[in-house]
Amino acid sequence: MYRYDEFDAAFVAGRTAQFSDQVKRRLSGELSEDQFRPLRLMNGLYLQLHAYMLRIAVPYGTLSSRQMRKLAHIARTYDRGYGHFTTRQNIQFNWPRLKDVPAILEELASVEMHSIQTSGNCIRNVTTDQFAGAAADEIIDPRPVAEILRQWSSLHAEFSYLPRKFKIAITGSPNDRAAIRFHDIGLQAAANGAGEIGWEVWVGGGLGRTPMIAKLINAFVPNEHLLAYLESILRVYNRYGRRDNKFKARIKILVHEEGLESIKGQVEAEFAEIRGGVLTLPQEEVERINTYFAPPAFVDRSGDRVDVAYQSIIDPAYGRWLDNNLHPHRQAGYASVTISLKPVGGAPGDATDRQMDVVADLAERYSHDELRVTHEQNLVLPHVAVSDLRAVYEALEASGLAEGNNNQITDMICCPGLDFCALANARSIPIAQEISRTFAEPARQQQIGELKIKISGCINACGHHHVGHIGILGVEKKGGELYQITLGGDATESAVVGKIIGPGFGGEDVPGAIEKLVDVYIAQRQGEDESFLAAYRRLGEAPFKEALYGNA
Numbered sequence: 269m270y271r272y273d274e275f276d277a278a279f280v281a282g283r284t285a286q287f288s289d290q291v292k293r294r295l296s297g298e299l300s301e302d303q304f305r306p307l308r309l310m311n312g313l314y315l316q317l318h319a320y321m322l323r324i325a326v327p328y329g330t331l332s333s334r335q336m337r338k339l340a341h342i343a344r345t346y347d348r349g350y351g352h353f354t355t356r357q358n359i360q361f362n363w364p365r366l367k368d369v370p371a372i373l374e375e376l377a378s379v380e381m382h383s384i385q386t387s388g389n390c391i392r393n394v395t396t397d398q399f400a401g402a403a404a405d406e407i408i409d410p411r412p413v414a415e416i417l418r419q420w421s422s423l424h425a426e427f428s429y430l431p432r433k434f435k436i437a438i439t440g441s442p443n444d445r446a447a448i449r450f451h452d453i454g455l456q457a458a459a460n461g462a463g464e465i466g467w468e469v470w471v472g473g474g475l476g477r478t479p480m481i482a483k484l485i486n487a488f489v490p491n492e493h494l495l496a497y498l499e500s501i502l503r504v505y506n507r508y509g510r511r512d513n514k515f516k517a518r519i520k521i522l523v524h525e526e527g528l529e530s531i532k533g534q535v536e537a538e539f540a541e542i543r544g545g546v547l548t549l550p551q552e553e554v555e556r557i558n559t560y561f562a563p564p565a566f567v568d569r570s571g572d573r574v575d576v577a578y579q580s581i582i583d584p585a586y587g588r589w590l591d592n593n594l595h596p597h598r599q600a601g602y603a604s605v606t607i608s609l610k611p612v613g614g615a616p617g618d619a620t621d622r623q624m625d626v627v628a629d630l631a632e633r634y635s636h637d638e639l640r641v642t643h644e645q646n647l648v649l650p651h652v653a654v655s656d657l658r659a660v661y662e663a664l665e666a667s668g669l670a671e672g673n674n675n676q677i678t679d680m681i682c683c684p685g686l687d688f689c690a691l692a693n694a695r696s697i698p699i700a701q702e703i704s705r706t707f708a709e710p711a712r713q714q715q716i717g718e719l720k721i722k723i724s725g726c727i728n729a730c731g732h733h734h735v736g737h738i739g740i741l742g743v744e745k746k747g748g749e750l751y752q753i754t755l756g757g758d759a760t761e762s763a764v765v766g767k768i769i770g771p772g773f774g775g776e777d778v779p780g781a782i783e784k785l786v787d788v789y790i791a792q793r794q795g796e797d798e799s800f801l802a803a804y805r806r807l808g809e810a811p812f813k814e815a816l817y818g819n820a
Contacts, residue, residue: 269330269638270415270560272380279423280382287311288370295367312383313369316688322361322369323386324376328396328414328438329357329641333632336639338379340624346372351624353609353617355681355732356435357395357641358386362688384422389430391421391502395437397445398642401561402604402650404596407457408465410440412557413494416549420495427502431509432517434502435474437643438467442761447643449473449482449763450735452519453501456761458488466490471501471531472523475729479765480520483528485535491554493539496547500538504531564636564651569601572654586661588710589672594657601654605635607647607664608671608679612708615697616682617645619669626667634660644681646674676713677721677786678704681732685725685742686749692725694742694749699723699778706779707786716786719800722757735759737801738785739766740778751778755785755812756804769809770817784815 272280287307294304301315308314312323324339331339339359343351346368347361354360364372376382386393394414401409417436421427427434438455439446448454454470466488473482489497505519508526523531574594580587595604607627610616619627627647631639634656635649642648652660664670673679680703683689685696700723707713722736726743733739739754750772757766773781786800788811793803804812 269332269411270327270557276380277377280377280380280384283311283382283384284370284373284377287373291366291370306388309387310384311373312386314387315690316362316684317686317690318688319363320366320369321688322364322372322383323354324359324361324381324383325386325393326357326359326381326641327418328394328400328411329398329643330411331631331639331641332379333628333637333639335379335381336624336628336631338375338381340621340628342372342375343621343624350618350620352615352684353619353641353645353647355643355645355683355730356386356393357398357643358393359641360684362684387433388428389432389434390428391424391430391434391436394418394421395435395446395451395643397439397441398606398640398646398648399445399595399604399650400440400640401563402595402597402599402602403441404598405443406441406598407459408440409561410438410455410457411561412554413455413467413491414438415557415560416495416554417498420498420547427506430502430506431511432514432519434505434519436498444759444761444763447732447735447759449761450475450479450732450759451482452505453498454482455494460488464490467494469497469501472520472528473763474518474520475732475734476518477515477727477729478518478521479729479734480524481763481765482520483523485528485532492549492551493543495549496542496545497535497539499542499547500535503538504534508534563599564638566599566602566651567653569599569653569655572601574603574654574657584710585665585670585672586658588714589661589670590657592672592676593674595648597651599651603652603654603657605649605652605657605660606642606674607649607669608673609646609669610673610679610704611668611671612678612704613701614704616680616700619647623667623669626663626669630660630663644679646679672710673713675718675720677707677716677719678713679720680704681720681722681736683724683726683730685723685731689725689730691728692742693727693744694725694751695775696723696725696731696740696742699740699742699751699775702779703782706783715790715796717796717799719786720759721782732759733757734765735763736766737804738782743772745772749775751775753778753781753785753816755809756801758801767809769813781816785812788812788815 470482724731754766
């Protein structure tokens with residue numbers, strides 16, 4: 269993985285010292301909260317309902333064991349003993365004291381981490397496929413390009429004060445596990461007629477109050493010209509994106525109102541001017557960055573196999589974990605292991621300091637000192653030998669991390685909601701917990717199969733409810749909390765925005781409503797292999813709507 273050079277180290281140290289002085293001035297009263305607000309946001313510090321919240325960047329979701337141990341230490345020393353992993357592959361601490369934030373940033377800098385550009389109207393943390401560099405279906409490891417994008421976008425003089433926040437996602441696989449079509453810019457690896465690898469560029473996607481699927485603006489941009497092309501898009505957005513209305517300030521609105529062809533023409537005009545200039549990627553620099561992401565020294569284990577069916581008989585919990593939480597690895601005899609942060613009745617995405625230490629130890633011992641944060645709020649050990657799976661499972665089981673529910677109904681995305689967030693209209697964590705308890709029985713989860721539930725506590729859609737197979741949105745109505753249900757969303761390469769199915773439900777009625785939807789699916793699916801999403805697309809909304817509302 270990437271290591272800081274002299275510039276990175278100096279730039280992070282300088283920002284840490286600068287913000288430390290700003291915090292001292294805020295604590296002394298020299299700065300008011302209004303004056304402090306833009307300064308803290310530049311450093312990932314939010315003011316939530318009950319306390320400050322610090323969001324820490326995890327570029328393209330990749331961490332070392334040393335870094336995870338530092339996060340555990342911060343949770344233990346400066347917070348309440350846990351951290352919350354987010355849909356941007358970052359981690360948030362919900363209870364730091366303002367006076368401790370400079371010390372936290374110094375601790376982070378010691379392991380090459382920071383919180384810069386995790387908030388504000390700038391280019392946010394670049395996200396990618398959690399199995400990047402390991403997945404069997406991958407065309408190219410996208411992380412070297414993601415690292416180049418990180419360096420290009422960090423404190424970019426022209427793009428530090430954009431009309432609105434800006435998010436980029438990248439995948440090296442034809443199977444989109446990074447939700448690239450719901451980002452301001454999405455990049456997907458592609459090959460041209462000559463077999464050269466470049467990038468499809470998608471623009472104008474996003475969720476929030478106006479969910480939109482990105483549009484393909486260029487089917488092939490060579491690697492060497494990618495920065496120039498992205499710079500051209502950002503220049504057009506920075507020039508014409510609306511600053512008079514934050515609800516219409518994202519690039520998706522600009523693309524929608526101006527039209528893709530108009531935006532493309534302006535981007536191509538910019539690109540013609542800067543192509544071949546200083547933003548051209550020298551091959552030697554690409555190769556230098558690539559060396560940081562070279563595959564580990566794998567041992568030949570091509571003869572190793574795991575008999576999931578047999579293990580399911582002798583140890584059902586272990587068999588279920590093997591069946592659901594492994595992903596095919598490009599190297600024979602290895603697998604990528606998803607560590608679920610969705611225990612029954614737990615808060616999705618939370619991990620204790622002790623659990624983080626355990627995961628760090630496992631990554632160091634069994635995964636070539638590397639782990640990943642997923643945009644679905646789980647963790648991944650990307651390079652585990654098949655022969656080590658049992659040992660990994662037993663360590664996870666002892667730490668409450670062996671839930672074998674990846675991609676199943678209890679593996680929900682959930683924002684912090686009204687328990688923490690000042691923007692939320694409704695609680696989301698308790699809804700997730702009750703749904704989890706309702707469907708806790710492993711046999712029932714296995715019967716249901718793949719079903720993605722995503723929950724947001726407000727229209728800002730941090731829980732990605734628009735793209736859940738079942739989406740749940742908390743809204744405020746007459747001083748109470750109400751929950752709208754959407755069906756049919758999909759964040760993959762078959763991108764779809766879910767449809768609101770009807771009137772909302774009170775919080776206590778949401779688990780029962782989900783049960784009714786699941787019962788319709790089980791009763792009307794065509795064989796056990798037909799997923800919930802496939803059945804919904806075949807059946808349409810009518811039987812599901814009738815189950816919830818009758819013939820009204």
